[in-house]
Amino acid sequence: MTLSVETQRDIAELRGEPAASPGRRTKAGHLWSTRSISLGTIALFFIAWTLVAYFRLVSPVFLPSPLAVLWKFYTVATSGFVDATLWQHLSASLLRVFAALFFSLLVAIPVGIAIGISRIGRGIFDPILEFLRPIPPLAYLPLVIIWFGIGEPSKILVIAIAMLAPIAISTASGVRGVSHDRINAAKTLGASNIQLVLNVILPSATPSILTGLRIALGTGWTTLVAAELVAATRGLGFMIQSAAQFLVTDVVIMGIFTIAIIAFILEVGLRRLERWLVPWSGRE
Amino acid sequence: MPHLAVEDISVYYPGQQRPALTRASTYVKSGEFVVLVGRSGCGKTTLLNVVAGLLKPTDGRVRIDGETITGPSADRALVFQNDALFPWLNARENVAFALKLRGVSRKDRGEMADRLLGLVKLDGFGDKQIWQLSGGMRQRVGLARALAAQPAFLLMDEPLGALDALTRERMQTLLLDIWAQSKVGALMVTHGIDEALLLATRIVVLAPGPGRIIREIETGFGRRYVEGETVRSIKADPAFALARADIEDSIFEGETV
Ligand SMILES: Nc1ncnc2c1ncn2[C@@H]1O[C@H](COP(=O)(O)OP(=O)(O)OP(=O)(O)O)[C@@H](O)[C@H]1O
Ligand SMILES: [Mg+2]
Numbered sequence: 001m002t003l004s005v006e007t008q009r010d011i012a013e014l015r016g017e018p019a020a021s022p023g024r025r026t027k028a029g030h031l032w033s034t035r036s037i038s039l040g041t042i043a044l045f046f047i048a049w050t051l052v053a054y055f056r057l058v059s060p061v062f063l064p065s066p067l068a069v070l071w072k073f074y075t076v077a078t079s080g081f082v083d084a085t086l087w088q089h090l091s092a093s094l095l096r097v098f099a100a101l102f103f104s105l106l107v108a109i110p111v112g113i114a115i116g117i118s119r120i121g122r123g124i125f126d127p128i129l130e131f132l133r134p135i136p137p138l139a140y141l142p143l144v145i146i147w148f149g150i151g152e153p154s155k156i157l158v159i160a161i162a163m164l165a166p167i168a169i170s171t172a173s174g175v176r177g178v179s180h181d182r183i184n185a186a187k188t189l190g191a192s193n194i195q196l197v198l199n200v201i202l203p204s205a206t207p208s209i210l211t212g213l214r215i216a217l218g219t220g221w222t223t224l225v226a227a228e229l230v231a232a233t234r235g236l237g238f239m240i241q242s243a244a245q246f247l248v249t250d251v252v253i254m255g256i257f258t259i260a261i262i263a264f265i266l267e268v269g270l271r272r273l274e275r276w277l278v279p280w281s282g283r284e
Numbered sequence: 285m286p287h288l289a290v291e292d293i294s295v296y297y298p299g300q301q302r303p304a305l306t307r308a309s310t311y312v313k314s315g316e317f318v319v320l321v322g323r324s325g326c327g328k329t330t331l332l333n334v335v336a337g338l339l340k341p342t343d344g345r346v347r348i349d350g351e352t353i354t355g356p357s358a359d360r361a362l363v364f365q366n367d368a369l370f371p372w373l374n375a376r377e378n379v380a381f382a383l384k385l386r387g388v389s390r391k392d393r394g395e396m397a398d399r400l401l402g403l404v405k406l407d408g409f410g411d412k413q414i415w416q417l418s419g420g421m422r423q424r425v426g427l428a429r430a431l432a433a434q435p436a437f438l439l440m441d442e443p444l445g446a447l448d449a450l451t452r453e454r455m456q457t458l459l460l461d462i463w464a465q466s467k468v469g470a471l472m473v474t475h476g477i478d479e480a481l482l483l484a485t486r487i488v489v490l491a492p493g494p495g496r497i498i499r500e501i502e503t504g505f506g507r508r509y510v511e512g513e514t515v516r517s518i519k520a521d522p523a524f525a526l527a528r529a530d531i532e533d534s535i536f537e538g539e540t541v
Contacts, residue, residue, distance in 0.1 A: 001539070007368070023349040042340045130404075150437070179368065181364045181368035182336050182368050182370065184356070184368070185362065185368040185429075186363040186381075186385075187338065188336050188357070188360060188361050188439070189358055189381070189382045189385050189429070190356075190357060190358030190382075190385045190386065190433060191385055195385065199370075199381065203370065204372075211437060239334040254495065261392070277285075278372070279413070280371035280372055280413065280415055283371070283415040
């Protein structure tokens with residue numbers, strides 16, 4: 001059995017390679033490429049939304065028109081909502097996510113390496129991670145607030161904790177997958193243990209660490225909104241929450257779209273980062 | 285002149301009934317080219333790993349000039365069947381990594397690495413990424429990297445095993461040239477009996493079940509190449525065919541199944 005061009009292309013896309021399809025896919029008998037189908041779906045969604053709003057099938061209080069939401073992007077960006085402009089909300093949120101990511105990486109990468117290379121490290125950290133991993137961040141948020149108050153550190157801490165497990169686990173699996181030959185080669189060239197970790201194990205595990213980072217950013221971004229529901233004065237989550245309280249639905253929807261757009265941009269940025277940091281990945 | 289002695293090495297892998305290697309003894313002097321041959325599973329890789337210091341023998345010891353080795357070290361660099369290069373570094377940086385471990389200053393590394401790449405006939409390939417190189421080229425980078433460690437002994441586990449026949453022949457003479465220039469003691473594993481004959485100054489034959497050394501044969505074909513004779517003429521020598529038959533017999537005799 002041979003794979004269809006479609007499937008081969010999908011597999012190639014999964015690997016992040018350009019598809020080796022013979023000419024344009026439309027020539028291979030497909031009238032619509034996957035991308036145009038996706039675009040069509042999106043267009044259909046907006047048309048349906050517009051029609052529903054236009055004919056007032058749902059009250060505008062609950063479902064404002066796309067144009068109204070678009071307009072909100074403009075007004076919130078220029079004159080703001082709940083005492084801050086869109087950009088200020090956005091940067092407050094981004095700052096939290098990236099601060100959390102920074103601290104999480106600082107802790108999770110060494111922890112992951114310890115789990116991957118040492119029996120003792122695995123004994124110590126595995127139970128902690130297994131304990132943390134399944135707990136939804138909303139569950140430990142109250143505890144963090146009791147301990148550290150409702151200030152900025154608590155929010156960052158909650159997001160950072162949520163990011164720990166994915167990064168540490170991916171790092172550990174990357175470390176465990178390091179080729180024995182490479183380690184042995186470095187050893188017979190005279191590498192010390194620290195040199196092994198820094199020059200062989202860490203670079204080998206980088207593709208895996210980046211995968212963990214991608215998962216962590218997703219987790220962080222979802223945790224963010226939860227963290228900002230609690231006594232924040234800025235941030236996308238706070239903006240959405242305040243808007244919901246006053247039933248300003250257009251701002252709620254606008255906030256949701258902002259989050260989605262930012263998540264998409266982060267994803268694209270991460271792929272770039274991957275191509276730049278580990279161009280060798282998958283080509284060995 | 286460094287002298288490496290393998291003394292009564294036995295290796296039992298955990299959970300394994302039979303030893304992978306029993307009471308193996310041999311030696312490598314610098315300037316020698318010792319080749320290990322034998323059927324699959326007879327313990328060649330095991331022996332090489334013990335000599336490299338990567339595997340602790342259950343019994344016996346490896347000594348260099350009387351000193352028992354305790355682990356891997358740059359005086360015994362190992363070349364692998366699958367290059368084991370670092371894909372996040374380019375060819376030059378791979379070689380420079382070994383120089384760095386040896387303590388060569390940063391500013392000298394690039395130039396020295398290029399010189400070593402030249403030695404393995406890879407002039408001008410320093411900037412190439414590893415995945416842009418062919419199998420034979422990679423193997424040569426691996427060789428240059430091992431030489432960068434300035435080892436007294438060069439250990440190679442089927443270094444040419446993954447190459448096509450033509451590349452393999454070119455690499456054999458390259459190995460001889462480098463060995464003759466550098467005066468290292470070489471210890472190599474191969475499956476090819478012709479390859480063993482062409483390269484070796486001494487061939488060590490192992491047999492499986494349990495893995496052991498059954499014979500050592502002094503040969504001189506490699507030296508004849510170094511002294512100027514062509515590979516073609518060496519292989520055409522009836523003595524070459526005789527030696528091959530002799531070694532094939534030994535490998536066959538060792539069979540216990
Ligand atoms: N890590 C290991 N654990 C258990 N047994 C092993 C291990 N490595 C090798 N062995 C066993 O030890 C014996 C010798 O293996 P070794 O790899 O040294 O053979 P070899 O001569 O290098 O074989 P080949 O020519 O196939 O590379 C074999 O029977 C093998 O199954
Ligand atoms: Mg082997």
